[in-house]
Structure formats: structure tokens, C-alpha cells
Amino acid sequence: MKSGFVGLVGRPNAGKSTLMNSILNKKVAITSNKPQTTRNVIQGIYNDEDTQIVFVDTPGIHKPNHKLGTFLNKEAYGSMMDVDVLLFLVDAQKPFGRGDCFVLEKIKEAKKPIFLILNKIDTLSNEAIYALIQQYKDIHPFDEIIPVSALKKRNIKELVDTIKKYLTDEVRYYDTKTITNKPISFLVSEIIREKAFALTEKEVPHSLTCIVDAMEKKNNAYFIQASIIVDRESLKQILIGKNGSMIKKIGTLARKELETFFNRNIYLETRVRVVPKWRDKEKYLTEFGFHDFE
Ligand SMILES: Nc1nc2c(ncn2[C@@H]2O[C@H](COP(=O)(O)OP(=O)(O)OP(=O)(O)O)[C@@H](O)[C@H]2O)c(=O)[nH]1
Ligand SMILES: [Mg+2]
Incomplete structure (x- = not known):
């Protein structure tokens, strides 16, 4: 091998x-x-x-x-x-x-x-x-x-x-069932971010990030609480949308994909939070999963 x-x-x-x-x-x-x-x-x-x-x-x-x-x-x-x-x-x-x-x-x-x-x-x-x-x-x-x-x-x-033709090692680094080195919570936050990216324009996608606040497996279902973080109040309004229509759309698309991905029921609660200048503050970058920041 x-x-x-x-x-x-x-x-x-x-x-x-x-x-x-x-x-x-x-x-x-x-x-x-x-x-x-x-x-x-x-x-x-x-x-x-x-x-x-x-x-x-x-x-x-x-x-x-x-x-x-x-x-x-x-x-x-x-x-x-x-x-x-x-x-x-x-x-x-x-x-x-x-x-x-x-x-x-x-x-x-x-x-x-x-x-x-x-x-x-x-x-x-x-x-x-x-x-x-x-x-x-x-x-x-x-x-x-x-x-x-x-x-x-x-x-x-x-x-x-x-x-x-270029490979020389002869060990399996991972068991054959493993598909990524990232934890499940990372995959979840990324799928939510993907939907938010797809549904927003201009500077909005780059100003947001997503994190999973809590995730629990109960009766073959996942109960997930997640946050979309933005750096300004005006962007929060865009992500919530008229009468909550945007956040609902993001949540529905993400939930459907997560259900297919995990092959189980998903209960997803997503909220939008403002953290000013999160992209420039090391404290927040670390907190939101961008580790080893120097
Ligand atoms: N037509 C065409 N579009 C492609 C192809 N591969 C990727 N794309 C499109 O190119 C865009 C960027 O694809 P990504 O895979 O996100 O690109 P990336 O290099 O990972 O981008 P970053 O993560 O921003 O560095 C998406 O809209 C893809 O659908 C291809 O083979 N043909
Ligand atoms: Mg990429």
C-alpha cells in the first residue's frame, strides 16, 4: 500500500x-x-x-x-x-x-x-x-x-x-472510515456559513463567521444551537432579513443539508450576533476557531 x-x-x-x-x-x-x-x-x-x-x-x-x-x-x-x-x-x-x-x-x-x-x-x-x-x-x-x-x-x-506515482509512505494515517480531520461541529458551522455566503452579497459574506454554541445527540437526532457572527448592526439586520426571512432561509437550507449529511433529524436554532471588528481582534479570531494566531 x-x-x-x-x-x-x-x-x-x-x-x-x-x-x-x-x-x-x-x-x-x-x-x-x-x-x-x-x-x-x-x-x-x-x-x-x-x-x-x-x-x-x-x-x-x-x-x-x-x-x-x-x-x-x-x-x-x-x-x-x-x-x-x-x-x-x-x-x-x-x-x-x-x-x-x-x-x-x-x-x-x-x-x-x-x-x-x-x-x-x-x-x-x-x-x-x-x-x-x-x-x-x-x-x-x-x-x-x-x-x-x-x-x-x-x-x-x-x-x-x-x-x-509520487507517493512513498506505506502507512495508513487514518482509519478508512475517517473522511476529515475536522470535528463534526466544524462541519456544521461551515455548512451554515456556506448558506449565508450563498444568500448574501458584496461585503456581507466576508464580514460573517459561524460557530456552533451547543450540539447534543438525543434520540437519534442532533439538537444544534449556532450563531452567525457579524461585525456591524446593519449586517445583523441584513442577515435576519424582513420578518426574519433571511435567517429562516439560511437555517432551512443548512438543516436540509445536515440531515442528508448525517442521515438523522436535525433541530437547528440559529441566531445572529454582533461582535465589532471580530476579523481584526486576535481574541475573537481564536474564539471563533482560528487558532494558533500569532
Ligand atoms: N465551471 C467550473 N466552475 C468551477 C470548477 N471548479 C470550481 N468551480 C467554481 O468556482 C467557484 C470557486 O470554487 P471553490 O472550490 O470554492 O474555490 P476555492 O479555490 O476553494 O476558493 P477559496 O476557498 O476562496 O480559496 C465555485 O463557484 C465553483 O463552483 C470547474 O471545474 N468548472
Ligand atoms: Mg476553498
Whole structure:
């Protein structure tokens, strides 16, 4: 048997979390069409008969304008050092820009095999994909260049097969039933955050975070109390919505998904709280699950 760790890195919105979920065939990380969705390093564990691969999804690397952003970049950099292979994801629809260049320079420092993953090829013609591959070959001698569609699940098996060639460990790090290193309460808060992200616009998604205040298993059901935290009263009003319509919508969507995920009844109570400047205060960042903040 072979095993190893594989890091997913790239700019925000490149499709890292979508790709990890597609490989695992299970939603371990939330996704959205807005940049800076992932805020923690999340391991997703892939198993087949003769392989275990621990995928390490990371926050998109970007220019930070809050302490939270600095934390996200640091999380991403930190995880690069401990993997066997780095998957450098780019959005194939977009030209290779300064942001991608910055990420590439950073990951070169880790001195690991780098696969260039050209994602979102479902939106491109074969000719365009071929031209891109030629172009990227001149940018860096990548160990592999693999075009994929994370969303449409194209070329996923080829990617996994290629990764296997680079693995050298021979131990299972996790038992085969484990799909992530994150606790259940994290998955719950993330699913609520995903719904809040999807239903809000502009600066609102980035100004909010979610936490589980209490979670109890009773008679085969989960009773969950959760909070959506925002940094301003005006955003609280947006998240509550007219006559509570927005918070109700978020709660219903989250509950339905949680019921499918856990295959049990879910009783979810969600409230909105204001914590001014939470993204800039280390005390709150730690309290809301962004640990090891320095
Ligand atoms: N058309 C297309 N869209 C994709 C593909 N993969 C991801 N997307 C979309 O791209 C957006 C971003 O996907 P995410 O997986 O959240 O991106 P990410 O790289 O994890 O982003 P951050 O967590 O912000 O760093 C979502 O709207 C996805 O549906 C793909 O293969 N094709
Ligand atoms: Mg992500």
C-alpha cells in the first residue's frame, strides 16, 4: 500500500475545495462563487484498495486587508511544508496573473513536486486547453500539468493515478472510515456559513463567521444551537432579513443539508450576533476557531 499528503494551493476561487470534494466524492469543504471561502486548513482523506491520500485544502492566497486574511495566508503557507506533492490550482478561464505568480514563487520555496492543475476546463475548447498547456510550460518546469474540471469531474481519476506515482509512505494515517480531520461541529458551522455566503452579497459574506454554541445527540437526532457572527448592526439586520426571512432561509437550507449529511433529524436554532471588528481582534479570531494566531 502507498500513502501520502497532497496540498491544494492557489488563489481564492480557483476551485481547490471543489476539487477536493470531487476526488473524495463527499463534501468535506464548503465552496462558493465568492473568493476567500475556505478559512481553515482542512484535510480530506481519500482511500481505495491500495492507497490513502490525505488532501490538504487551504485558504486561497491573497493580499490581506484584515488580520483574518493574514491568518489565512499563514495557514496556507504552513501546510505546504508538510506535504509530498503540491497541486497548484489555477482558473484556466483567467490569464496567469500577478496573484498566480506570487503563489507560484511561494510554493517553489517548499521544494516539493508541483503539479499545475488547470481547472474549469469545462468552459474551454480543446484547442484552448492545449494552447494553455504550452504557455504554462514556459512559466515553470512543472512536474506535471493536468487539466481538470473539478465541477464536472473530468480527469479526476487521471489526476489521482498520477499522484499515486509520487507517493512513498506505506502507512495508513487514518482509519478508512475517517473522511476529515475536522470535528463534526466544524462541519456544521461551515455548512451554515456556506448558506449565508450563498444568500448574501458584496461585503456581507466576508464580514460573517459561524460557530456552533451547543450540539447534543438525543434520540437519534442532533439538537444544534449556532450563531452567525457579524461585525456591524446593519449586517445583523441584513442577515435576519424582513420578518426574519433571511435567517429562516439560511437555517432551512443548512438543516436540509445536515440531515442528508448525517442521515438523522436535525433541530437547528440559529441566531445572529454582533461582535465589532471580530476579523481584526486576535481574541475573537481564536474564539471563533482560528487558532494558533500569532
Ligand atoms: N465551471 C467550473 N466552475 C468551477 C470548477 N471548479 C470550481 N468551480 C467554481 O468556482 C467557484 C470557486 O470554487 P471553490 O472550490 O470554492 O474555490 P476555492 O479555490 O476553494 O476558493 P477559496 O476557498 O476562496 O480559496 C465555485 O463557484 C465553483 O463552483 C470547474 O471545474 N468548472
Ligand atoms: Mg476553498
